[in-house]
Amino acid sequence: MDSFQLALQFGISVMVIACPCALGLATPTAVMAGIGVGTSQGVLIKGGHALESAHKVNCIVFDKGTLTIGKPLVVDTKLFHNMVLHDFYELVAATEVNSEQRTPSRKGR
Secondary structure (H helix, E strand, C coil), rough: CCHHHHHHHHHHHHHHHHHHHHHHHHHHHHHHHHHHHHCCCCCCCCCHHHHHHHHCCCCCCCCCCCCCCCCCCCCCCCCCCCCCHHHHHHHHHHHHHCCCCCCCCCCCC
């Protein structure tokens, strides 16, 4: 542990002892404010737990309809270190299975 981390822990300890309500109110308020800013810019975050665990993410997989500019297009794919192409296709298929199903147009019925 370096000196900054030690000082930060001492500072948090003082805050918890001196005014526990400040952290009890400030933390959820900051999380909600962050989620609100993200939402206003088109990023939807499903609660604080998802936001807190986001630092562990090292890969994001989107199906072709998730991110679009009006013309769905796969620009690039990358395989994991020891992944076989067949395994990659299985992951893609698993992602597609849970995507939103489009219903055919009912024009003319």
